[in-house]
Amino acid sequence: MTGHTVLPAEVPVLVVGAGPTGLMLAGELALAGVQPLLIDALDRPTGQSRALGFTVRTLEIFAQRGIVDRFRGMARQPAVHFAGLLIDGRHVSSPLRPANTYPQSRTEAALAGWAGDLGVVAARPWSFRSFHPTGEGYACLVEGPGGAQEVTSRFIVGCDGARSRVRCCAGIGSETTGPSVQMVLADLRDSGLPDRPFGVKHRGGMVMSAPLGDGTDRVIVCDFSRPVVSGDEPVTDLEVRAAYRNVVGEPLGGTCLWASSFTDASALATEYRRGGVLLAGDSAHTHLPAGGQGMNVSIQDVVNLGWKLAAVVQGRAPVELLDTYESERRPVAQRLLRNTAAQGQLFLRGPEVDPLREVIAELISVPGVASVLADSVSGVDVRYSLPGGEAQPLVGTRLPPGVLELEGAPRDGLEELRHGTAILFSLHHNSSLAEEAARWEPHLRQVRARVRAAEHGLAAAEAVLVRPDGHIAWMGSQPHELRQHLATWVGTPAATLGGS
Numbered sequence: 152m153t154g155h156t157v158l159p160a161e162v163p164v165l166v167v168g169a170g171p172t173g174l175m176l177a178g179e180l181a182l183a184g185v186q187p188l189l190i191d192a193l194d195r196p197t198g199q200s201r202a203l204g205f206t207v208r209t210l211e212i213f214a215q216r217g218i219v220d221r222f223r224g225m226a227r228q229p230a231v232h233f234a235g236l237l238i239d240g241r242h243v244s245s246p247l248r249p250a251n252t253y254p255q256s257r258t259e260a261a262l263a264g265w266a267g268d269l270g271v272v273a274a275r276p277w278s279f280r281s282f283h284p285t286g287e288g289y290a291c292l293v294e295g296p297g298g299a300q301e302v303t304s305r306f307i308v309g310c311d312g313a314r315s316r317v318r319c320c321a322g323i324g325s326e327t328t329g330p331s332v333q334m335v336l337a338d339l340r341d342s343g344l345p346d347r348p349f350g351v352k353h354r355g356g357m358v359m360s361a362p363l364g365d366g367t368d369r370v371i372v373c374d375f376s377r378p379v380v381s382g383d384e385p386v387t388d389l390e391v392r393a394a395y396r397n398v399v400g401e402p403l404g405g406t407c408l409w410a411s412s413f414t415d416a417s418a419l420a421t422e423y424r425r426g427g428v429l430l431a432g433d434s435a436h437t438h439l440p441a442g443g444q445g446m447n448v449s450i451q452d453v454v455n456l457g458w459k460l461a462a463v464v465q466g467r468a469p470v471e472l473l474d475t476y477e478s479e480r481r482p483v484a485q486r487l488l489r490n491t492a493a494q495g496q497l498f499l500r501g502p503e504v505d506p507l508r509e510v511i512a513e514l515i516s517v518p519g520v521a522s523v524l525a526d527s528v529s530g531v532d533v534r535y536s537l538p539g540g541e542a543q544p545l546v547g548t549r550l551p552p553g554v555l556e557l558e559g560a561p562r563d564g565l566e567e568l569r570h571g572t573a574i575l576f577s578l579h580h581n582s583s584l585a586e587e588a589a590r591w592e593p594h595l596r597q598v599r600a601r602v603r604a605a606e607h608g609l610a611a612a613e614a615v616l617v618r619p620d621g622h623i624a625w626m627g628s629q630p631h632e633l634r635q636h637l638a639t640w641v642g643t644p645a646a647t648l649g650g651s
């Protein structure tokens with residue numbers, strides 16, 4: 152829709168920002184049967200590399216949606232790291248391994264292709280200016296090639312970055328921590344830099360470098376002697392080279408393609424939802440990008456939000472379902488900010504923290520500790536506090552890959568999530584459960600499956616209810632329990648909606 156001078160006058164959901172977060176949300180909504188309007192202020196994607204790669208949890212999400220093959224040429228890594236301290240990938244509670252050095256420009260292209268196949272194309276360049284309530288939604292003022300236009304939308308989702316205009320207009324505040332250290336980064340052509348994607352700490356700072364393909368390398372430099380300056384100040388090629396020389400003691404070669412800077416400042420929105428206005432990704436949380444977790448957690452935010460928002464728009468679920476978006480995802484962001492701040496203290500401070508790094512390195516040699524840290528930076532340790540979880544430890548966790556196999560087909564049960572609906576996995580025939588579940592079709596799919604490992608905790612259940620985001624909502628054998636959880640997570644039975 153680039154260059155279009157007229158937008159629809161009325162839409163169910165306005166998504167502001169067509170970066171990875173906005174594109175993923177648009178795809179999730181369309182997959183659930185709701186066509187959003189996606190706008191972006193830029194006339195085209197930046198084409199810059201920016202965020203590099205995917206954590207294990209994000210790759211699991213791409214796999215469950217059947218889109219992982221769209222991300223061609225991923226370089227899988229055998230390890231993860233915490234503050235530059237390597238942890239063997241075998242300690243991650245997943246058979247998948249993270250992918251590094253995958254430029255954000257390619258991520259956006261892959262997600263745009265997926266969303267486009269589902270009927271969503273970003274309208275560019277359209278800037279969000281303001282909104283006011285209308286009773287049924289919001290009248291949004293946007294400005295584009297043809298000037299200003301008003302678009303009425305029932306919901307607005309701000310995926311428009313750390314300086315979110317949507318957040319500002321909604322009057323949502325942030326809990327902030329100021330910067331204490333600043334890093335410069337650049338993409339360089341023909342630099343000859345070594346492949347050190349997890350970074351190396353020097354006495355005077357830290358340097359990370361990694362190849363991006365086509366003769367381009369990314370370099371990030373933290374010069375401990377560099378003062379923190381305003382993020383509005385542009386970074387020059389000379390500044391990057393000076394910082395590199397200060398830390399490494401050698402000149403930096405190659406041709407600079409673009410340069411930028413970032414700090415360890417953090418911010419967390421005080422609310423993720425105010426009425427029909429919601430925040431996701433950098434609009435809701437910003438932090439030190441240690442381990443590239445920011446974009447990944449942002450994508451995971453909207454995989455939690457998309458199906459809930461679609462259910463409300465379609466009238467299947469009450470608007471209160473959206474409260475679970477904040478109650479489930481904001482604690483994840485709180486842990487993320489704590490995690491990245493701890494890594495910053497270990498990696499971006501001088502020799503005074505080296506004894507602590509040595510202690511942490513020793514602890515990482517303990518398998519249990521390694522698994523805790525590896526799962527944390529990989530995003531696979533997220534468990535939501537859901538009804539019934541007190542008695543069932545697996546409730547609230549995400550169904551891991553490779554546990555369920557479809558009956559009659561040697562395929563992972565998680566592949567069924569590509570449809571974007573909730574799934575009731577029947578592990579043992581129970582006609583009462585099947586009859587109850589049938590009332591919620593087609594927003595619920597029933598699938599026969601078996602547990603591959605007899606010792607797995609799912610083996611004792613007759614059926615397992617999995618939400619569209621892959622998290623286990625219920626496991627058991629009683630139809631009345633299933634009915635209660637279906638009402639919570641899927642909404643009103645389809646038969647009831649059809650007869651109303």
